[in-house]
Amino acid sequence: MDIQEQYDKIYRYCLRRLGNSALAEDVTQEAFLRFFSEGRYRERGQAIRWLYTVAGHLCADQFRRPPTEPLPEDLPGPELPLEDMALRAALETLSETEQELVVMRYVNQEPVGVIAAHLGMSRFAVYRRTAAALEKLRRALKEDEP
Amino acid sequence: MRNDDVIKRLAGAFPGPDPARKRAFFRGLPAPPVRHGRMLLGQAGYVRPVTWAASLAVFAAALAAGRLAPADAVWVTAALTPFAALAAVAERGRSALYGMEELELCTRFGLKSVMLARMGAVGLVHLILLAALAAALGDGGFFRAGAYFLTPYLLTDLIGLAAARRVRGREGLYVCAGAAVLTAGLALALHGVRGVYAPESFHWWLLALAVTAGLAGREYEKTIRKAEELS
Numbered sequence A: 001m002d003i004q005e006q007y008d009k010i011y012r013y014c015l016r017r018l019g020n021s022a023l024a025e026d027v028t029q030e031a032f033l034r035f036f037s038e039g040r041y042r043e044r045g046q047a048i049r050w051l052y053t054v055a056g057h058l059c060a061d062q063f064r065r066p067p068t069e070p071l072p073e074d075l076p077g078p079e080l081p082l083e084d085m086a087l088r089a090a091l092e093t094l095s096e097t098e099q100e101l102v103v104m105r106y107v108n109q110e111p112v113g114v115i116a117a118h119l120g121m122s123r124f125a126v127y128r129r130t131a132a133a134l135e136k137l138r139r140a141l142k143e144d145e146p
Numbered sequence B: 001m002r003n004d005d006v007i008k009r010l011a012g013a014f015p016g017p018d019p020a021r022k023r024a025f026f027r028g029l030p031a032p033p034v035r036h037g038r039m040l041l042g043q044a045g046y047v048r049p050v051t052w053a054a055s056l057a058v059f060a061a062a063l064a065a066g067r068l069a070p071a072d073a074v075w076v077t078a079a080l081t082p083f084a085a086l087a088a089v090a091e092r093g094r095s096a097l098y099g100m101e102e103l104e105l106c107t108r109f110g111l112k113s114v115m116l117a118r119m120g121a122v123g124l125v126h127l128i129l130l131a132a133l134a135a136a137l138g139d140g141g142f143f144r145a146g147a148y149f150l151t152p153y154l155l156t157d158l159i160g161l162a163a164a165r166r167v168r169g170r171e172g173l174y175v176c177a178g179a180a181v182l183t184a185g186l187a188l189a190l191h192g193v194r195g196v197y198a199p200e201s202f203h204w205w206l207l208a209l210a211v212t213a214g215l216a217g218r219e220y221e222k223t224i225r226k227a228e229e230l231s
Helices: A003-018 A023-035 A047-064 A084-091 A096-107 A112-119 A123-144 B001-013 B017-028 B034-046 B048-066 B073-092 B101-105 B109-136 B142-166 B168-190 B199-230
Strands: none
Touching: A003 A023, A003 A047, A003 A096, A003 B017, A023 B073, A047 A112, A084 A096, A084 A123, A084 B001, A096 A112, A096 A123, A096 B001, A096 B109, A112 A123, A123 B001, B001 B199, B034 B168, B048 B073, B048 B109, B073 B109, B073 B142, B073 B168, B109 B142, B142 B168, B142 B199
16 A cells, blocks of 8 residues: 555545645544554555545544634645636535545546445446536536636 | 546646645654564565575485484484574574674664564574474474474574674674584484483483573573663
8 A cells, every 4th residue: 555645645535625735634644643543554455445434534523623713715735727726616516425426536546446435335326426426517617617 | 528628627626735744744653563473574584595495404304314214313303403503593693794783773673673583583483393303203202302402402502692792793603603513513422322312311301401491591681682782
């Protein structure tokens, strides 16, 4: 298992859910610290699934927690080109599960088996719903285009 | 716009984490602990093939002796085991022989852990081989044959360890080789003494085994303590 690669995947997953790069990085690091402290690095096949689950819970905790200070809209992070920002905005028009499917499948390039296990769906459902979500995203983007 | 274009754009819309923060995070992580069994197996891989070959050669020679001259197999094997012990002692002193102790002190697994793991791996294999030989050549007396084989092995081991602590480098290895030859010679000479390998003398062998095992244990302890002092 390439732990550095998994780190990037978990970060992107958290970034999609939290929308803030600094927060996403904090949550990613917290997930990895828990991963290492539990000695999970030995379970090669299951590691990424475990990481997604823990990162998902940590992201949910961020929403539950009362904010101690207001988060700036855009903390220092890479500047996104306009068209990427439009894509992110179009992605937000999809349902939560559809967004998760699209990011895991096309951004993180996870195998269908991993996504199916993480979201508790059949492989067939993952194929079908990912294709539908992509089509929806394409249409949303087309509507935005002048 | 096609679906393929959307997929291509998706990767760009989610850039990776800040490389500096990621690097700092991984650098700050403690090294994951390693289980004893895994450490033993890992370090066994670094034992030189010549050490394993020497151990197997002793095993094969003893088996050949058992086939060619079954009546003499026990004392011939007793005379061969010091050479297996020599291979083990040479393996232990490898860091000192090549002046690598300093370097091994700053590696992830310290000199003491590495030495313990390699001593454990070689010792375990030798014990299994000697037990197999005792079962194959012991002619019904497994424990007796075990005592005949282990005593010269441990005697060489303790002389070798004591020598390796006092004489450094290649000279230490020569002293160990000399000890192995002397012990083998002693085992051969004892064959000439009437009744030494007879069942009636077994209690003397047990006593010799207990003494050599005790002294070898002390030498192991001193060797490990020396490695601790270095670290």
